[in-house]
Amino acid sequence: MREVRLSGYLKCKDGAEAALVLEYLPEHLALTRAEPGCISFEVAPSGSPLVWTVEEHFASSAAFRAHQARVAASVWGRTTSAIERDYTVVGLTD
Structure with missing residues (x-):
């Protein structure tokens, strides 16, 4: 199994998105960190109040895909779907 890493930024356009x-971030962090195959998951403020750094590390492509599916159906996923994401994913296989 090949590990998957995602890194990048969550970029809010205004204070309303940042709010x-x-x-919703605390619950998202807790739920993700409890997922099978999650090695590490960090979303942290950057130097800008509108930008967060995102670092994800999953044990396998299957674990990463399961995470993505859970997020899409979650309150976090629905509530923050309009917020810009700028991510790079390494290690994802079919």
């Missing part, structure tokens, strides 16, 4: 991140 959504602040409100």
Whole structure:
């Protein structure tokens, strides 16, 4: 199994989007860190109040895909779907 790493940024366009991140991020972090195959998951403020750094590390492509599916169906996924993401994913296989 090949590990998958995602890194990049969550970029809010305004304070309203940033407020959504602040409100829903704690639960998103807890749920993701409890997922099978999650090695590490960090979303942290950057130097800008509108930008967060994102670092994800999963044990396999299957674990990463399961995470993505869970997120898409979650409150976090629905609430923050309009927020820009700029990510690079390494290690993902078919």
